[in-house]
Amino acid sequence: DGRGVAKGFSQSLFLTRTGPTLNVNLTFTCFYMPLNFVQFACKYLRKDITTNFNEREKKAFEKIIRNLSIETMHTGRRIFYRLHEFGRSANEIMFPIDEGNEGTSDATGSKQISVVDYLKKKYNRKLMYPHLPCINGIKGNQSKPNWLPMEVVTLVEWQRAIKPLDKSQRGNVSKNTIIEPEERYTEVMKIIRNNQYERDPYLKELNIHVHDKEMLEINARVLSPPEIKYRRRGQGEVIEHVNYGTWRIRNWFYTTSKIHSWGMIYFGDTPDEYTNNVLEDFQDRLPKLLKRNGFIIHTDPSLIIKSSRENDIHCTLLDASKEKWQLAIVILNSYTTDTLYSIVKSHANQKIGLMTQCVNYQALKHNINKLEMYVENISQKINGKLGGINGVINIKSALNHSSKDDLFMFFGADVTHSTSSSDRPSIAAVVGSRDLTNSLYAARICEQYPKKGRCSIEIIKELDTMVIDLLRVFADSCGDRLPNKIVFYRDGVDEGHYQKVLNHEVNKIKSACRIVYGNRQLPQITFIVVKKRHNTRFFLYDGQHTMNVQAGTVIDQGITHPSQFDFYLCSQAARMGTSRPALYHVLHDDIGFTSDAIQQLTYWLCHTDMRCTKSVSIPAPVHYAHLAAYAARTLKFGEDDDKESLDEDTEEPESYSLDDIKTKLMTLDEKLVDDMWFL
Known part of the structure; x- marks a missing residue:
């Protein structure tokens, strides 16, 4: 799409328990390709702009690429500009020219000439696409416009692309950046040898020596996984054991809801005969497959087929709510499935109060012949959304000195878009457990942004309001009991x-x-920061092969902080590539956990994620906070009348106070505000 991935390396110096250590790792970064602008635009927008490039696309694209560095060569030398905006086409833009010296002039007698004719006359360059809009290229601090035809403009190389990738792009990047442990180890050691640190004059002056013959060898432990309770087919409980970070569901979910009224809704392109067959097959088989997991279903789902118009979506969901549907299985089939998804979630979660489980029709069609596995995956989300519990872990068993009277509540918090503005606010999500098994969670979302300009917001300003709400939800669900121990996992914080x-x-x-x-x-209260984005990797060597470490591997010595309480935990079993551990930093601990206890507790919480039957990379509460913040992108936080539009050139202020930060709490329909709508 006009962007490419380049491989490089990162290096940084850390002070650890063993002294200064050098951290080196492979890194991959997206860059804009140095393409001709017409070619770049066609790739990025995935269409031929030379035949169709409407005003709406132009405005959206302009916002994405504003301030990119561009260059031209048609004058015989490289001239650099900064892309500011799109204008009219090259055959429409006219400017005065003095025929005497062919330079621009403001003289009264000057003649008007189009950009197309000027390039032909001055540089003998005939434009192939004179109908395309010109680019206004700014030079330095000049405000004077320089209208450049797209086809004479090239992107300057090695510009980092920081705009988000869509789902298919992320998939392509992941596919090309998955590095197995053996290869990663070899590449890193090659980089270290090539850097020749012992010959570095600066290191010599500082009397710093790098031991570059081999990576550090450190001691690690492998924690024991939990036992997970399900409901035996019939009555009683049954234990599922974790093997290599995963387990199977061979019995019923621990608790399930009774489904009295539900249905399926198809939004999208008019279905043909094959699509109708797929939908009818899914309608027939889904209830039977859900019953395998213990769902009690009193009625078969109805099937409604509608267009993807927003009014049809709203009216159909509203009718389903009026008919007291507990769940709508929404099947989306359109070129704009992401947009459809946002519309469905916005109406269902905020305006109507209807629990939905969206299904991509293309994925359904692909899995129709192996529907058992597909339904097993979505059934876990459905059960959680309806208030059921998939599997139960006795969290207190992870603690050797826990009292039977201890009542734990777990929180997770995450903040997205740390650099925010009124146009692109930061989203803070906080989730808290709300049942005695610590399986069910409720979420509260808040957007925060500066009154003017943009700034980096590290803290959650309305945290007290959100925690008050979640504590009251816990008390309402647990017989007016409140926790005597709170464990708070916080993501999205830089070390500084x-x-x-x-x-x-x-x-x-x-x-x-x-x-x-x-x-x-x-x-x-115990407060722990979770860090996923770091460059530390661990390898296991058996004398012949370099492999990933096992799920449950914990490192709390050697390379950890010299004075503070932190540890690395690799809780997941990597299926592809090199596993990345999470770094946990205990900032506050009233409870007085031992290092073994907090590590075991954290590892077991990684097995409580409702969406899957495997140990995930971070504890479930903080993963849920990330999911809730991500899901909030489809929702609205009230009116935007008080928001000021942000000029792209606005600089970040040197300092700000909390009084400069505005906040808005997100409001969901009361029928599902305390449910797990974010799964």
């Missing part, structure tokens, strides 16, 4: 902001507890 987050957010949590608990004894 640990102290700021600790000072603000732990105090906010304590303030929320004082309001909710009143005269009751306040809970003990």
Whole structure:
């Protein structure tokens, strides 16, 4: 799509328990390809813009690529510009020219000439696409426009592409950047040898020596996985054991809801005979497959087929809600499936209050002959959304000194778009467990942005309000009982902001507890930062092969912080590529966990994710917070009347206070606000 992936390496120096260590890892970054602009635009937009490039596409594309560096060569030398905007076409833009010296002039007697004719006359360059809009290229601090035809413009090489990738693009990047452990180890060692640190004059001056013969050997432990309880077909409980980070569902879910009223809705292109057959097959087989997992279904689902117009979507979902549907299986089939998905979720979650499970028709068609496996995957989400529990782990069994009277509540929090503005706000999501098994969670979402300009927001300003809400949900679900121990996992924090987050957010949590608990004894709080984006990797060597470490591998010595409490935990079993451990940093611990206890607890929480039957890379509560923040992109946070449009050239302010940050809490329909709609 006009972007490419380049392979390089990162290196950084860390102070650890063993002294200064050099961290080197492979890295992959997306760059814009140095293509002719017409070719780039066609690739990026996935269409031939020379035949059709409408105003709406032009405005959207302009916003994406504004401020890219571009260059021209038609004058015989390289001239660099910064892309500012699109204008009219090359055969429409006219400017004055003095025929005496062929230079532009403002003289009264000057003649008007089009960009097309000027290039032909001045540089003997005949344009192939004179109907395409010109690019206004800005040079330095000049405000004077320079209208350049697209076909004479080329993108400057090695410009990092920071715009998000779509689902198919992410898939392509992942496919090309998966590096197996043996290859990664070999590549990193090759980089280290090529860098020749011992010959570096700066390192010599500082008397720094790098031991580059081999990577560090460190001791690690492998934690034991939990036992997961399901419901035996009939009555009683049955244990499923975890092997290599995964397990099978061979019995019923632990608890399920009774489904009295539900249905399927197809939104999309008019179905042909084959599509109708797929839909009818799915309608017939889905209830039977759900019953295998313990669902109690009293009625077969109806099937409704509608167009993808937004009004049809709203009216159909509203009718389903009026008929007291507990669940709508929504099948989407359109070129604009992502847009359809956003419309469905916005109407269902906020305006109507109808629980939905969306299904991509193309995926359904692909899996129709192996529907058992496909339904097993979506059935776990469906059960969680309807308030059921798939499998239960006795979390307190991970702790050697836990009292039977201890009541735990787990929180997860994540913040997206740390650099935010009114046009692109930061989304903060906080989830909290709401049942005695710590399987069900509720979420609260808030957007935050500066009143003016853009700035980096590391903290969650409304954390106290969100925690108050979630504590009350917990009490309502648990017989007016409140937790005496709170474990809070926080994602999305850079190391340089640990102290700021600790000072603000732990105090906010304590303030929320004082309001909710009143005269009751306040809970003990443990606050842990989870970091996924880092460059530390571990390898297991058996004397012949370099392999991934096992699921449950924990490293808490050697390369950890010299004075603070942190540890690496690789909780997942890598199926492809090199496994990436999560780094956990315990910033606050009233509970007084031992290192073994907090590591075992964290590992077991990685097995409680409702969406799958495998141990995931981070604990379920913080993963749910990430899912809720991501799902919030389809929802609205109230009116936008007070938001000011942001100029792309607005600079980030040097400093800001919390008073400069505006917030809006997201409102969902009360019928599902405390359910797991984000799965």
